[in-house]
Amino acid sequence: MTKEERRDRERELKREMILDTAEKLIFAEGFEQINFNDIAAASGYTRRSIYLYFKDRDDVFYHIVLRGQKLLLEYLKSAEETHLSGGNTVDTFCDAIFKLAKEYPEYFEMILLYELRKHDYSIKYSDTDDIKSACQNISVDYGEIVTKAVGRDIETGRLKSRLSAGQMMLVFWGQIFGFMQIIIQRSENFSDIYGIEREDLLLEFKNIIKKIF
Secondary structure: OOHHHHHHHHHHHHHHHHHHHHHHHHHHHOHHHOOHHHHHHHHOOOHHHHOOOOOOHHHHHHHHHHHHHHHHHHHHHHHHHHHHOOOOHHHHHHHHHHHHHHHOHHHHHHHHHHHHHOOOOOOOOOOOOOHHHHHHHHHHHHHHHHHHHHHHHHHHOOOOOOOOHHHHHHHHHHHHHHHHHHHHHOOOOHHHHHOOOHHHHHHHHHHHHHHHO
16 A cells, blocks of 8 residues: 555545544434534544535535435345335335334434435436535435336336326325334334334335325
């Protein structure tokens, strides 16, 4: 390893350490409650030093979102393989998103926040080489996976609709994410309050969506 490579490696390790610290703070307190001073203090760096690794607070936000998006993309690609093997669209993709929401609820919340406030739906892929574009493009990627699955169902007659595959994806995506948001945000003592386990409610939700679709 050359001196320059070692320096770059050390820089990347420091950046990941700062990001790990920021992630813990944001997951615990909420993105709106955390500023650069908080991240610097927790990381053991000055505010000026943090700016050597991240441009601003949004830059930190995008890096954390991208971590969650990569997990979601991995789960959706696995769901896509199951769908190509004959799996039901509703079951495979609902289960994939529920897996992320259950195992990584904080990432799920960050992705929701990103989709609500930061994603640019007026464009598709961005050719800019930065972290914001990386989030934009991976979001388009997993949207395309679901759109293609719905398209296959329309082509084979498993799904009949006057809507296009892209339009049906919006309906499907909205239903799934809305449901997941509810059961994740109300996860504490869920069965005691509502008299049903989240997994059992998910099963009923899927049955309802299958009837609709």
